[in-house]
Amino acid sequence: MTKQQQRGDILATVKELSENRDRRARELKKEGMKIVGYFHCFVPLEILTAADILPYRMMGNPKEPLTVANTYIDPANCPYLKSCFDLAMKGGYDFLDGWTTPDSCDGMTNFDFVWSYNVRLPWRAWVNVPNCLYEESFEFFKEELAIFKLSVEKLIEANISDEDLHQAIDLHNEQRALLRRLYDFRKPDPPLVDGSEVLQVMKAVTSLPIAEGNELLKGVKEDIQINSPDIAGFNIGINVGKAAGQTIFHAHIHLIPRRDGDTLNPRGGVRGVIPNKMSY
Numbered sequence: 001m002t003k004q005q006q007r008g009d010i011l012a013t014v015k016e017l018s019e020n021r022d023r024r025a026r027e028l029k030k031e032g033m034k035i036v037g038y039f040h041c042f043v044p045l046e047i048l049t050a051a052d053i054l055p056y057r058m059m060g061n062p063k064e065p066l067t068v069a070n071t072y073i074d075p076a077n078c079p080y081l082k083s084c085f086d087l088a089m090k091g092g093y094d095f096l097d098g099w100t101t102p103d104s105c106d107g108m109t110n111f112d113f114v115w116s117y118n119v120r121l122p123w124r125a126w127v128n129v130p131n132c133l134y135e136e137s138f139e140f141f142k143e144e145l146a147i148f149k150l151s152v153e154k155l156i157e158a159n160i161s162d163e164d165l166h167q168a169i170d171l172h173n174e175q176r177a178l179l180r181r182l183y184d185f186r187k188p189d190p191p192l193v194d195g196s197e198v199l200q201v202m203k204a205v206t207s208l209p210i211a212e213g214n215e216l217l218k219g220v221k222e223d224i225q226i227n228s229p230d231i232a233g234f235n236i237g238i239n240v241g242k243a244a245g246q247t248i249f250h251a252h253i254h255l256i257p258r259r260d261g262d263t264l265n266p267r268g269g270v271r272g273v274i275p276n277k278m279s280y
């Protein structure tokens with residue numbers, strides 16, 4: 001198989017998942033997993049993951065004509081929210097066990113009433129997010145997170161352990177790091193990945209359990225690195241312990257693509273983590 005074919009394979013998987021975003025969620029629902037839909041990025045997804053719930057980012061469907069939403073929602077309201085509502089009213093989110101949203105904007109606040117009244121899901125949680133950074137804001141948000149956790153525990157009828165929470169936080173932080181790396185690939189001129197591919201990756205990843213999303217992102221990342229024509233070599237490294245720069249505390253390997261001339265003198269490679277040890 002050629003490199004181009006490999007790239008085609010992973011991007012085909014991403015494209016399929018991005019076009020059929022509910023496929024994996026419906027499969028998992030059949031296996032007994034609970035699925036919670038969410039709007040916007042301030043929702044504490046780590047708590048849902050720790051409870052073994054799939055957080056499913058609701059995105060509506062811009063290709064689906066709005067045939068229901070304008071009857072219920074002010075036509076001037078946000079098209080994204082209207083698309084989600086339209087889809088929900090037509091059964092597009094019938095696999096959800098609940099939904100959650102932060103108080104992110106006025107449109108969302110008004111929409112919350114319409115959605116709650118018409119899209120009857122068994123579970124719902126509203127998350128108040130502070131809009132300023134005072135010491136009291138952190139205390140307030142801590143309480144909000146505790147209320148959210150309690151509500152999730154009622155949904156699963158079990159307690160969420162600290163260990164599960166820490167594992168979930170690590171997984172979500174890993175995903176944030178992988179996404180930052182994906183955006184880094186947009187920075188060279190020309191970019192190593194185009195904007196529509198990144199959008200497809202985002203649509204796919206936010207429909208999957210976090211660990212599956214991370215595996216997909218790693219596949220995409222390696223694929224982009226391997227298929228970049230100007231990459232002339234690699235450094236492979238593992239950070240073990242805080243003193244060695246480790247920030248995500250589970251075993252993982254860094255594959256660092258290198259280009260001719262990317263440093264003045266590359267001799268010594270990974271010895272450069274201690275600057276005066278490089279170049280022997």
Ligand code: SF4
Binds near residue numbers: 078079105106
């Ligand atoms: S108007 Fe509100 S709900 Fe719509 S996209 Fe903007 S932030 Fe999101």
